[in-house]
Amino acid sequence: MHLLTWTRRGLLATGTALALSFGLGLPATAQTPPGVLIVGQIAEPKALDPAAVTAVNDFRILMNVYDGLVRYKSGTLEVEPALATAWEISEDGTEYTFTLREGVTFHDGSPFNAEAVVFNFERMLNEDHSYHDTGPFPLAFFFSSVSSVEAVDDLTVKFTLSEPYAPFLSNLAYPTGLIVSPAAVEQHGADFGRNPSGTGAFTFAEWRSNEAVVVEANPDYWDGAPELQAVVFRPITDANTRTAEMLAGGIDMMVEVPPVALSQFQDDAFQVFEQAGPHVWFLILNAKEGPFADKRVRQAANYAINKEALVNDVLEGTAEVAAGPTPPAFAWAYNEALEPYPYDPEKAKELIAEAGAEGAELTFYVTEGGSGMLDPVAMGTAIQADLNAVGLDTTIETYEWNTFLGQVNPGLEGKADMAEMAWMTNDPDTLPFLALRTDAWPDKGGFNSGYYSNPEVDELLEKARVATDQDERAALYKQMQEIVQEDAPWVFVANWKQNAVTNDRVEGFELQPSFFLLLDDVSKD
Amino acid sequence: MGRYILKRLVSAVPVLLGITVIVFAIMAMIPGDPATAILGSYATPENVEKLNRDLGLDKPAVQRYFIWLWNMVQGDFGRSFSLNRPVLEEVLDRFGATLVLAGTSFVLCSVIGVAAGVVSAARQYGLADKAITFAVLLGISIPSFFLGMMMILIFAVQLRWFPASGMWPIYGDRTLPVLVTHLTMPALALAVVATGVVARLSRSAMLEVLRQDYIRTARAKGVPERGVIWRHALRAAMVSILPVLGIQAGFVLSGAVYIEMVFQWPGVGRMLVDAILKRDILLVQGGVVLVAACYVMFNIVVDVAQSLLDPRIKT
Numbered sequence: 007m008h009l010l011t012w013t014r015r016g017l018l019a020t021g022t023a024l025a026l027s028f029g030l031g032l033p034a035t036a037q038t039p040p041g042v043l044i045v046g047q048i049a050e051p052k053a054l055d056p057a058a059v060t061a062v063n064d065f066r067i068l069m070n071v072y073d074g075l076v077r078y079k080s081g082t083l084e085v086e087p088a089l090a091t092a093w094e095i096s097e098d099g100t101e102y103t104f105t106l107r108e109g110v111t112f113h114d115g116s117p118f119n120a121e122a123v124v125f126n127f128e129r130m131l132n133e134d135h136s137y138h139d140t141g142p143f144p145l146a147f148f149f150s151s152v153s154s155v156e157a158v159d160d161l162t163v164k165f166t167l168s169e170p171y172a173p174f175l176s177n178l179a180y181p182t183g184l185i186v187s188p189a190a191v192e193q194h195g196a197d198f199g200r201n202p203s204g205t206g207a208f209t210f211a212e213w214r215s216n217e218a219v220v221v222e223a224n225p226d227y228w229d230g231a232p233e234l235q236a237v238v239f240r241p242i243t244d245a246n247t248r249t250a251e252m253l254a255g256g257i258d259m260m261v262e263v264p265p266v267a268l269s270q271f272q273d274d275a276f277q278v279f280e281q282a283g284p285h286v287w288f289l290i291l292n293a294k295e296g297p298f299a300d301k302r303v304r305q306a307a308n309y310a311i312n313k314e315a316l317v318n319d320v321l322e323g324t325a326e327v328a329a330g331p332t333p334p335a336f337a338w339a340y341n342e343a344l345e346p347y348p349y350d351p352e353k354a355k356e357l358i359a360e361a362g363a364e365g366a367e368l369t370f371y372v373t374e375g376g377s378g379m380l381d382p383v384a385m386g387t388a389i390q391a392d393l394n395a396v397g398l399d400t401t402i403e404t405y406e407w408n409t410f411l412g413q414v415n416p417g418l419e420g421k422a423d424m425a426e427m428a429w430m431t432n433d434p435d436t437l438p439f440l441a442l443r444t445d446a447w448p449d450k451g452g453f454n455s456g457y458y459s460n461p462e463v464d465e466l467l468e469k470a471r472v473a474t475d476q477d478e479r480a481a482l483y484k485q486m487q488e489i490v491q492e493d494a495p496w497v498f499v500a501n502w503k504q505n506a507v508t509n510d511r512v513e514g515f516e517l518q519p520s521f522f523l524l525l526d527d528v529s530k531d
Numbered sequence: 532m533g534r535y536i537l538k539r540l541v542s543a544v545p546v547l548l549g550i551t552v553i554v555f556a557i558m559a560m561i562p563g564d565p566a567t568a569i570l571g572s573y574a575t576p577e578n579v580e581k582l583n584r585d586l587g588l589d590k591p592a593v594q595r596y597f598i599w600l601w602n603m604v605q606g607d608f609g610r611s612f613s614l615n616r617p618v619l620e621e622v623l624d625r626f627g628a629t630l631v632l633a634g635t636s637f638v639l640c641s642v643i644g645v646a647a648g649v650v651s652a653a654r655q656y657g658l659a660d661k662a663i664t665f666a667v668l669l670g671i672s673i674p675s676f677f678l679g680m681m682m683i684l685i686f687a688v689q690l691r692w693f694p695a696s697g698m699w700p701i702y703g704d705r706t707l708p709v710l711v712t713h714l715t716m717p718a719l720a721l722a723v724v725a726t727g728v729v730a731r732l733s734r735s736a737m738l739e740v741l742r743q744d745y746i747r748t749a750r751a752k753g754v755p756e757r758g759v760i761w762r763h764a765l766r767a768a769m770v771s772i773l774p775v776l777g778i779q780a781g782f783v784l785s786g787a788v789y790i791e792m793v794f795q796w797p798g799v800g801r802m803l804v805d806a807i808l809k810r811d812i813l814l815v816q817g818g819v820v821l822v823a824a825c826y827v828m829f830n831i832v833v834d835v836a837q838s839l840l841d842p843r844i845k846t
Contacts, residue, residue: 044701049805053615060569142585144569147578199615215616215624216797218701238701242795243805246680247696254687254695408563408810415567415574440575451575 038258040531041235043512045523046248046260050216050241053199056184057130057143062377062430065181066261066523067219067239071113072184072204075104075123076175078520083284083336083432085175089118089185089205090163099170099474106161110228112187113209120157125188127155127165137191140198148177170472172479173433180432181522207232207526216241233514233529252276252507258530259508259515261523265322265381271507280503281517284335285378286328286437287428289389289497292418294457297366297398302357304494307424308347310354310396311389317500320384325500330487331442332434333501335519338476339434341484344491346498354396368393368400371414371425376407378428380502386426389497417448417455425455428502430521434483439467442490458495535838539831546827547820551600554819558812559592565612565810586612588812599816609813613806618817622799626821628698629798631710632790633783635718640725640783641776645765647726648733648772652741653760663730670727675786679720679793686716696795717794721786725779732775736768743767770841777833781826 038044051064056072059065075090087093090104110118128135130146151171156164167174177183190203202210207229208221219239225231240257242248249267252260263271263278271278291298291307298304313327326334329344358364370393372386373379386402393400403422405413414425429437439446444459446452463486470482491498504521514527566582567574583589590598602609608618651663687695693716699705700713740746741764749759788800795801799818806814 039702042702050614052613055615058615060573142582144566144578144582145573147573197616215614215621216628216802217697217699240697240701242696243801244792244795247683247793247795250680250683250688250695254683254691256695256697406563408568409561411567411574412562412564415576448576451577453575 037255040511041529042238043234043236043259043525043528043530044238044240044257046242046251046257047239048241048245048248048262049243051219051239054202054210054213054219055140055199056181056186057126057146058141058199059181060144062521065521067221068181068184069206069522070208070237070525071202071206071210071221072181072186073206074178074180074183074185075106076179076183078176078179078518078522080524081516081519083176083519084338085179088179093175095474099172099472100167102165102167102174103158104163104165106163107228108161110205111226112189112203112205113224114187114190114193114203116187116189118185118205119160120163121160122188123163123185124155124157125191126185127152129191130182137195140191140196143182145180145182148180148182149174170474172471172473173435176433179520208237211236227526229526232526234525237525252509255509258512259506261504261506263505263507265324268322268324268505275510277508277510277512277515279506279508279515279517280324281505281519281521282326282333282335282501282503283430283519283521284333284432285428285430285502285504285521286331286333286498287325287378287380287385287426287500287502288328288331289499290414290418290425290427290456291495291497292423292456293459293495294419296423297361297363297368298423298456300361300363301493302361303363303366303398304497305347306354306357306361306363306396307393307398307497308494309350309357310398311392311497311499312349313346313499314349316385316388320381320388321500321502324505325380325502328498328501330491330498331438331496332483332487335501336434336483339480339483341487343484344487347491347494351392351396358397364397366398368398368424369422370400370402371410371418371422372402372404373407373410373426374404376410376428378430378502379407379426380428380500382426385499414455415448415453417457419457424497427455427496432520434479435467435471438463438483438486438490439471442495443467456495458493460489460493463489463493532835532838536831536835539834543827543831547824550823551603551816551820552596554816555592555596555599558810558815559595561810563810564588565812568808568810569612599813603817603820608817611806611811611814613809613811613814618813621802621814622818622821625797625799625802625818626825628796629784629787629791629800631698632714632717632721632796632798633780633787635714636722636725636783636787637776637780639718639722640729640779643722644726644729644779645733645772647730649737649760649765649768651730651734652737653756655738660734664734667727667730670723671731673723675720675724676789676793678723679717679790682716682720683793698797717790717796720793721783721790724786725783728782729772729775729779733768733772736771737764739771740764740768766840770837773833773837773840777830780829780833784822784826 047063049063051067052059056068073089076085077088079086089107091107093102093104095102129137130143151167152165153168154166158164187203191198194201200213207224207227209224211222212220222236223232242251245264248260251257291304293299317325317327327346329346332340334340373382390400390402431437441453442458443464446454447457448455466482466486470479473479504517506517508515511530513529566579570578611618611621614621647663651660654660683695686692694713698713746764749763791798791801803818
């Protein structure tokens with residue numbers, strides 16, 4: 007009897023508690039406020055110091071807080087003026103003289119001038135600089151060809167390069183080239199990354215660890231004040247939770263929507279954005295030993311793999327079939343004449359028979375995840391099936407990403423015949439220069455892990471790197487792509503399309519081919 | 532009593548030292564180094580070497596271990612390179628959030644679990660017992676991360692009763708009711724399995740005790756059934772339930788890792804997962820040592836409580 011009384015009382019208490027929590031639940035899921043954009047990011051940023059970070063996730067915030075001397079023209083990967091209004095390149099391509107924009111101030115009130123530019127590059131490149139210890143600066147090698155930076159006068163700055171280096175301007179447009187306030191670095195030292203100050207459209211307001219980074223509109227922005235009052239970047243590392251938050255109305259915009267979740271956003275309450283970018287997903291083939299030492303077998307692999315199926319079925323249409331080593335997003339340098347290798351298993355079998363490689367055994371390195379790797383396990387399995395179907399006996403070895411890089415980067419010799427890989431770069435020079443030249447073999451410090459070597463390609467790439475005329479560079483790259491496609495050192499698989507979803511309250515948003523997230527023209531009611 | 536506590540505290544030192552050795556060795560042995568993780572595609576041997584030097588990782592492992600240990604003894608846990616802030620600051624920030632979550636779940640699983648076990652035992656083979664046994668089996672069988680995702684889908688996305696993730700709203704005041712709305716789903720999801728385990732063991736512990744002669748004596752004396760069960764039997768059963776609660780505290784702490792990932796709770800579990808993936812050595816080591824220290828402390832408290840309950844345990 008007594009037990010029953012207790013239970014009845016307990017029930018009452020439980021009921022009250024439940025009712026209470028439902029009542030409390032309601033206000034918490036109210037709509038996000040107008041004029042304030044809440045962005046679901048994929049991770050907590052490391053720091054808001056552009057010289058110190060390497061992740062696209064961090065760049066998404068940085069590009070809205072800082073400006074560089076130059077930037078990418080909207081919708082392209084071509085360079086246009088930003089904090090520099092004009093520049094001159096010396097005849098021999100080793101001196102770049104920039105004229106700076108007048109009357110720009112950093113968010114902390116200090117002036118932007120030639121001295122500030124010098125400070126930025128000295129801090130990154132000169133080990134004796136008093137603020138070099140606010141690093142490390144892992145991507146400083148983007149500017150390793152810079153031998154000196156001087157302030158000619160208050161609004162003129164001159165970079166001297168040790169040798170001509172054509173990607174210099176696009177590297178300046180990359181986040182590593184964003185200009186920070188020297189006064190703020192001097193004030194905060196190693197904590198500058200948590201107290202950032204730039205010249206950008208938004209000023210830093212607050213960083214609540216693991217919860218949000220808040221930036222507010224900069225009314226004095228030189229390129230026109232942004233429409234939004236504020237942007238909140240929320241780190242939500244789990245893709246399913248990010249999707250749920252978007253569906254539940256807790257965020258207004260999410261990036262990197264998992265392919266399988268895209269169908270959730272098909273109704274009118276959401277807008278889905280897609281943009282191809284400077285990304286390429288490929289298979290490195292070991293051209294030094296084993297079956298892939300024969301060009302015909304490498305071509306056979308390109309014919310044997312059904313890339314359409316990978317892109318449409320495995321990746322649910324979030325990528326396009328790649329034709330060669332250079333992503334089409336580099337429109338000016340891309341060879342439009344290239345057609346992807348068609349899916350033709352018969353042709354593949356013929357080539358394999360010609361080369362006498364029937365039944366060859368292949369070891370295939372697959373990664374579990376990793377930056378830009380999309381859905382590597384599912385893709386690896388599909389590729390294995392395609393290769394087995396044409397008589398190449400493929401065995402997969404799977405590694406966690408960091409371990410995988412430790413296996414692949416030193417070269418595939420003696421270990422594997424093929425490996426998955428993906429790159430995202432800011433200039434058409436970077437990937438082929440680091441991964442296709444003879445001088446980029448792993449023992450020489452490059453990423454040519456499959457030991458491809460063609461003197462003609464080497465020469466074209468060396469020439470393109472020192473040419474300062476864009477048309478001349480474009481012609482050289484286009485020639486290179488043709489040769490590389492024919493030589494097939496890689497299986498060219500996919501170019502990823504970055505995606506984002508916003509709700510219907512967001513207007514004026516566009517994804518950029520650079521994969522940067524630019525919010526100064528976005529509004530929200 | 533004081534001596535017993537002191538003895539237990541001293542015996543915790545070698546345990547903690549052992550943990551520092553293990554976590555350091557694991558981080559030193561796993562393939563992939565922080566520089567490769569930071570540089571990603573740009574990890575040329577040259578860049579990796581330079582960055583490792585900048586990060587102070589070029590010294591021999593044994594030397595690094597002792598530098599780390601010595602700094603830690605002095606209260607300096609180093610700086611996280613993936614978050615660019617002092618490890619101790621980050622871990623303490625995160626630990627607070629984990630304690631709120633794991634603590635709430637622990638209280639939930641202890642109170643509900645013990646109560647369910649007691650009711651179940653008192654009504655052995657009755658309707659309440661059967662219902663509770665069934666619910667317990669169900670609870671133990673559902674993986675907590677799956678339950679968490681289902682809860683988000685139903686209560687956040689469909690019904691919109693609770694926020695889907697996070698600990699605090701982006702805007703608005705940080706009041707207790709607001710915290711409770713954010714806490715409800717993760718705390719319940721985390722508590723379910725532990726509650727089941729506690730309920731099961733409480734039931735069998737109670738059944739054991741209820742068969743004893745002194746219970747029959749108490750009933751014969753005319754002590755009301757409620758008093759027999761809650762005062763006499765439960766107190767005796769607590770001696771075997773307490774160690775289970777101690778283990779569940781550890782379970783709830785480690786289970787918090789999944790739940791924190793699913794609900795994006797800004798706790799130490801999620802921090803550790805991120806840190807491991809980024810090879811943020813100092814953050815992983817510091818985080819593990821602090822969590823382990825906390826768990827060791829908790830176990831000491833449980834042991835002491837047990838010795839208070841049961842005079843047969845030598846102090």
